[in-house]
Amino acid sequence: MDLHLKIWRQKDRQSEGQLVNYNLTELNPHMSFLEMLDILNEKLIVEGDEPVEFDHDCREGICGQCGMMINGIAHGPLEHTTTCQLHLRSFKDGETVLIEPFRAEAFPVKRDLKVDRSAFDRIISSGGFVSVNTGQAPDATAIAVTHQTAEEAFDSAACIGCGACVATCKNGSAALFTSAKVTHLVLLPQGKEERSHRVLNMVKQMDAEAFGHCSNTEACEVECPQGISVLNIARMNYEYNRALFFRKL
Amino acid sequence: MILNSKIPEGPLEKKWENYKKTAKLVNPANRKKLEVIVVGTGLAGSSVAASLGEMGYNVKSFCFQDSPRRAHSVAAQGGVNAAKNYKNDGDSIYRMFADTLKGGDFRAREANVYRMAECSLNLIDQAVAQGVPFGREYGGYLNNRSFGGVQVSRTFYARGQTGQQLLLGAYQALMRQVGKKSVQLFSRHEMLDLVLVDGKARGIVVRNLDTGEIERHAAHAVILATGGYGKIYYLSTLAMGCNGSAIWRAHKKGALMASPSWIQVHPTSLPQSGDYQSKLTLMSESLRNDGRIWVPLNENETRKANDIPENERDYYLERRYPAFGNLAPRDISSRAAKERIDAGFGIGPLKNAVYLDFSKAIKEQGKEKIQEKYGNLFDMYLKITGYDAYQEPMMISPSAHFSMGGLWVDYELMTTIPGLFALGEANFADHGANRLGANSLLQASVDGYFIAPYTIANYLSQEIHTGKISTDTPEFDKAESNIKQQIEDFIRINGTKTVDYFHKTLGKLLYDYCGLARNEEGLKYAIGEIKKLKQEFYRDVKVSGKGNTMNTELEKAGRVADYFEIGELMCYDALTRNESCGAHFREEFQTPDGEAVRNDAEFQFISAWAWAGENNEPELIKEPLVFEEIQPTVRSYK
Ligand SMILES: Cc1cc2nc3c(=O)[nH]c(=O)nc-3n(C[C@H](O)[C@H](O)[C@H](O)COP(=O)(O)OP(=O)(O)OC[C@H]3O[C@@H](n4cnc5c(N)ncnc54)[C@H](O)[C@@H]3O)c2cc1C
Ligand code: SF4
Ligand code: FES
Numbered sequence: 001m002d003l004h005l006k007i008w009r010q011k012d013r014q015s016e017g018q019l020v021n022y023n024l025t026e027l028n029p030h031m032s033f034l035e036m037l038d039i040l041n042e043k044l045i046v047e048g049d050e051p052v053e054f055d056h057d058c059r060e061g062i063c064g065q066c067g068m069m070i071n072g073i074a075h076g077p078l079e080h081t082t083t084c085q086l087h088l089r090s091f092k093d094g095e096t097v098l099i100e101p102f103r104a105e106a107f108p109v110k111r112d113l114k115v116d117r118s119a120f121d122r123i124i125s126s127g128g129f130v131s132v133n134t135g136q137a138p139d140a141t142a143i144a145v146t147h148q149t150a151e152e153a154f155d156s157a158a159c160i161g162c163g164a165c166v167a168t169c170k171n172g173s174a175a176l177f178t179s180a181k182v183t184h185l186v187l188l189p190q191g192k193e194e195r196s197h198r199v200l201n202m203v204k205q206m207d208a209e210a211f212g213h214c215s216n217t218e219a220c221e222v223e224c225p226q227g228i229s230v231l232n233i234a235r236m237n238y239e240y241n242r243a244l245f246f247r248k249l
Numbered sequence: 250m251i252l253n254s255k256i257p258e259g260p261l262e263k264k265w266e267n268y269k270k271t272a273k274l275v276n277p278a279n280r281k282k283l284e285v286i287v288v289g290t291g292l293a294g295s296s297v298a299a300s301l302g303e304m305g306y307n308v309k310s311f312c313f314q315d316s317p318r319r320a321h322s323v324a325a326q327g328g329v330n331a332a333k334n335y336k337n338d339g340d341s342i343y344r345m346f347a348d349t350l351k352g353g354d355f356r357a358r359e360a361n362v363y364r365m366a367e368c369s370l371n372l373i374d375q376a377v378a379q380g381v382p383f384g385r386e387y388g389g390y391l392n393n394r395s396f397g398g399v400q401v402s403r404t405f406y407a408r409g410q411t412g413q414q415l416l417l418g419a420y421q422a423l424m425r426q427v428g429k430k431s432v433q434l435f436s437r438h439e440m441l442d443l444v445l446v447d448g449k450a451r452g453i454v455v456r457n458l459d460t461g462e463i464e465r466h467a468a469h470a471v472i473l474a475t476g477g478y479g480k481i482y483y484l485s486t487l488a489m490g491c492n493g494s495a496i497w498r499a500h501k502k503g504a505l506m507a508s509p510s511w512i513q514v515h516p517t518s519l520p521q522s523g524d525y526q527s528k529l530t531l532m533s534e535s536l537r538n539d540g541r542i543w544v545p546l547n548e549n550e551t552r553k554a555n556d557i558p559e560n561e562r563d564y565y566l567e568r569r570y571p572a573f574g575n576l577a578p579r580d581i582s583s584r585a586a587k588e589r590i591d592a593g594f595g596i597g598p599l600k601n602a603v604y605l606d607f608s609k610a611i612k613e614q615g616k617e618k619i620q621e622k623y624g625n626l627f628d629m630y631l632k633i634t635g636y637d638a639y640q641e642p643m644m645i646s647p648s649a650h651f652s653m654g655g656l657w658v659d660y661e662l663m664t665t666i667p668g669l670f671a672l673g674e675a676n677f678a679d680h681g682a683n684r685l686g687a688n689s690l691l692q693a694s695v696d697g698y699f700i701a702p703y704t705i706a707n708y709l710s711q712e713i714h715t716g717k718i719s720t721d722t723p724e725f726d727k728a729e730s731n732i733k734q735q736i737e738d739f740i741r742i743n744g745t746k747t748v749d750y751f752h753k754t755l756g757k758l759l760y761d762y763c764g765l766a767r768n769e770e771g772l773k774y775a776i777g778e779i780k781k782l783k784q785e786f787y788r789d790v791k792v793s794g795k796g797n798t799m800n801t802e803l804e805k806a807g808r809v810a811d812y813f814e815i816g817e818l819m820c821y822d823a824l825t826r827n828e829s830c831g832a833h834f835r836e837e838f839q840t841p842d843g844e845a846v847r848n849d850a851e852f853q854f855i856s857a858w859a860w861a862g863e864n865n866e867p868e869l870i871k872e873p874l875v876f877e878e879i880q881p882t883v884r885s886y887k
Pocket of ligand 1: 288293311314317322327411477672689
C-alpha cells in the first residue's frame with residue numbers, strides 16, 4: 001500500500017518547526033507504524049537527509065515511550081493502543097497521514113517527534129511511592145488484600161506513563177496519570193498510611209509543572225492505551241479534599 | 250590469571266549469612282563522602298541505586314531512556330519466582346536451588362544459585378510492601394502459578410505485566426530517593442566508556458543523548474546494571490535500545506566476559522512475518538500452563554488449524570517429554586520446535602511457526618477464566634497479528650531472548666576490575682547455561698536490593714580515605730578524546746549502507762551459525778564473515794547528522810560496532826565448548842534421538858574471556874565449577 005506522510009520536523013526546542021511531506025510506496029499492511037517510520041528513515045539516510053527522530057523502545061506497548069499524534073489523535077486511530085501496536089492495516093491505501101509530536105506546555109518538543117516528559121518523573125518523585133526501606137518488609141501475606149482490591153489497584157497501576165492523556169486533553173492536564181498512581185497506592189493497605197501527604201504533594205507538583213486543570217471532558221480515558229478510567233480522577237479529587245479537610249482539623 | 254570466586258566458607262545454607270556477618274560496614278557519617286555510579290535503571294539498577302541512596306551514599310543513576318521507568322525490565326510478562334511454599338506443594342529454598350541448578354544444566358555456581366533462592370523470599374515481601382499488586386486468591390492471600398521447567402507453583406505474577414509492576418515499585422523507590430536528593434538522576438545519558446585509575450574503576454564517560462554533549466562522572470565504585478545483549482540478533486524479544494556496549498567497553502578495559510554464547514532462545518514468541526520486521530514479540534511463557542503445543546502430523550499441511558482432526562496433530566512436547574510436556578524448559582521446547590520446523594512441519598505463511606492451542610483449556614475452564622488469566626496477551630496477539638486466539642490457535646516460534654552470559658563476577662558481584670560491579674542480566678549470573686522462566690526478574694532484583702548493598706559496602710569500606718575523585722585527570726582526558734574520535738569517525742565514513750543494514754546482517758549470521766544450533770564448521774565460517782562485515786562497516790556505513798546534537802543513528806552505530814566484537818566472541822566461546830548444554834547445542838554432540846550430550850569431564854567450568862586487543866584471538870580463562878551439594882546428572886524431562 002502507499003501512504004503520504006506529513007511529518008512535523010523541528011530541529012530543537014528553540015527552532016520553529018514545520019510539516020514536511022514524504023511519500024512511501026509498496027508498504028506491507030502487516031507492518032507496524034514504527035516499522036513504517038524505520039523504512040522512511042532508511043530512505044532518508046541513504047538519500048543523505050536526516051532521519052525523523054521519534055521515541056520508542058519496547059515496541060510491545062508497555063514501556064510508554066512511543067507517543068505521537070497521528071491524524072490529530074494520540075497514538076493514532078485505534079482505541080487503547082500505543083503507536084508501536086498500531087499496524088498499517090488500520091489505514092487506507094493512499095491515505096494522507098499527519099504525524100506530530102505530543103503537544104502540551106509541560107512536554108516541550110526536543111526534536112521532531114520527541115518531547116520531554118520528565119515532568120511525570122518529578123510528579124512521582126514528589127510522592128508517588130510507599131516509603132519503605134529495603135529489607136524491612138513484613139511477610140507478604142501478613143496483610144491480606146482481597147482479590148478484588150488487588151485487581152482494582154492493578155487497573156490503576158497499569159499506567160505506562162506515556163502522556164497520551166496529557167496530549168489529548170485540551171487543557172494539557174496530567175490528572176489521569178497522577179490520579180492513577182494516587183488510586184493504585186491508596187487502594188492497598190501498604191499505601192494507605194501516606195495517602196494525605198501523597199495526594200497533596202503530587203497535585204502540588206502537577207500544578208508546578210504547568211499542566212492544566214482537569215475540566216472533565218474525559219478525552220483522556222478514550223486515548224489511554226491502558227484504559228485507565230476517569231474514575232481515578234474522581235478518587236484523586238476525593239483524596240485531595242479529604243486530605244485538606246483532615247489537615248485543617 | 251586465576252579467577253577467585255570468593256565463595257564464603259561453611260555449608261551451603263550458611264554461606265550468605267556468614268558473608269554478611271563478616272562483611273565490613275561503612276558508618277553513616279562516612280557514607281556521605283562516598284560516591285557510587287549506577288548505570289542502568291532496570292530492576293537491578295533502580296533497586297541498587299534506591300538502596301544505596303537510602304543508606305546514605307551519593308548515588309548517580311544513568312539510563313538511556315527518557316525515564317528510568319522505561320528500562321527493559323518493564324516488558325517482562327510472566328512472573329517472578331520465590332520459594333515461599335504458599336501452595337504447600339513441597340517447595341523450599343533447597344528445591345528451588347536444585348531446580349535452578351539442574352535447569353541451568355550444571356553450569357552455574359552452587360553458592361550463587363542457593364543465595365538467589367534464599368533471597369527470593371524477601372523479594373516478594375519487599376515488592377508487596379512497595380505496593381506491587383501481585384495476583385491474589387479470593388481470601389486475600391498471594392497466588393502462584395507454575396512456569397516452565399519446574400513442578401511446583403512458585404511464580405508470583407501481576408497479570409501478564411509482572412516486570413512492569415516490579416519495575417514501577419523499584420522506580421518509585423528510586424524516585425523517592427531522587428526527591429530526597431540522595432540519588433541524582435541522568436536519564437537520556439549513555440555510558441560510552443569506563444575510566445580506570447590505578448587499576449580501579451573510578452568513573453564513566455557518557456553522552457547526553459539530547460544535546461550530544463560528552464560528560465565525565467567520577468565515583469568510588471561503578472555498578473553496571475545495563476541488561477542483556479540479546480538484541481545482537483537484531484530480531485529478538487528485546488527492546489530496540491538494548492545493547493551490550495557498557496559491558497563490552499568495560500571488557501575492553503579489563504573485565505572478563507563469561508559464557509557469551511549462552512543466549513536463551515525463547516519458545517513462545519510471535520513468528521517473523523516479513524523483512525521489515527524490527528523485533529519479535531514475546532508471548533508470556535505462562536501461556537504454556539494452559540496452551541498445548543502442536544504441529545500437523547502431515548508434511549505440507551494446507552488445512553486451517555481448526556480443520557485438522559485431533560489424531561492428525563502431533564503434540565510433540567507431550568510426546569517427547571511426557572513428564573513435563575508443554576512445560577518443558579525453554580531450551581528444550583525451543584529446540585523441539587526448531588526440529589519440527591526444520592523437518593518441514595512448520596505452520597503459518599512462512600512455515601516458521603508452531604501452534605499454541607487453548608481450545609482444550611477453554612472447553613474445560615471456560616473462556617472467562619482464560620480471559621482473566623491471559624486476556625491482555627490475547628489482546629496483544631490480536632493487535633499484532635490480526636487473529637483471534639480464542640477462536641484459533643496462536644502461532645508461535647522461537648526467538649533470541651536472554652543472555653546468560655555477561656561480565657564475569659565473583660560472589661560479591663564484582664568483576665575482575667576492582668570497584669566495578671555488574672548486576673542483573675549484565676553479569677553472567679546464576680542461570681548457568683539456561684535460565685528457567687521467572688528467575689531473571691528475581692536475580693536482577695535480589696542483586697540490587699539485597700546482595701550488592703552488602704558487598705559494595707564491603708568494598709567501599711576501604712575507600713573512606715580516598716577523598717573526592719577528580720574528573721580532571723589524564724585517564725578521563727584520554728577516555729573522552731577516544732570517544733570523541735569514535736564519533737567523528739562514524740560521521741566521517743559517510744558510506745552507502747545504514748547501521749540497521751549491518752545490524753540485520755550480523756543478526757542473521759548469528760541466528761544461522763550461533764543460534765539454536767551450532768557446529769564447528771559454521772562457527773568458523775561465522776567468525777570470518779563477522780570480521781569481513783566489520784571491515785565493511787568501517788568502510789561503508791552511513792551515519793547522517795552531527796555528533797553534537799541528538800542523533801539516534803549515531804547511538805545505534807556505536808552499539809552495532811560493539812556487537813561485531815561481541816558476536817565474534819560468542820562464536821569463539823561456542824567453538825571451544827565441545828559439548829551441548831543448555832542454550833548451547835553443538836550438533837556434533839547429540840544422542841541418536843536428538844538430545845543434548847553434555848561433557849562434564851572436560852567442560853565443567855565457566856568460560857571467562859579476556860580481551861587480547863583488536864585482531865587478536867581472545868584468551869580463555871577457566872573457572873572450574875565444584876559441586877558439593879548436588880552431583881550433576883543428565884538433565885532429563887522425559
Ligand atoms: C519480553 C521479555 C519478557 C520477559 N519476561 C520475564 C519474566 O516473565 N520473568 C523473568 O524473570 N524475566 C523475564 N524477562 C527477563 C527480564 O526481564 C530481564 O532479564 C531483566 O528485567 C533484566 O533486568 P536488568 O535490570 O538487568 O536490565 P534492564 O531492565 O534491561 O535495564 C537495563 C538498563 O540499563 C540501561 N543501559 C543500558 N546500556 C546503557 C548505557 N550504555 N548507558 C546508560 N544506560 C544504559 C538502560 O537504559 C536500562 O535502564 C523477560 C525479558 C523480556 C525481553
Ligand atoms: S493514564 Fe493512560 S494515557 Fe495517561 S500516561 Fe497513563 S497510560 Fe498513558
Ligand atoms: S515502544 Fe514501548 S510502548 Fe510503544
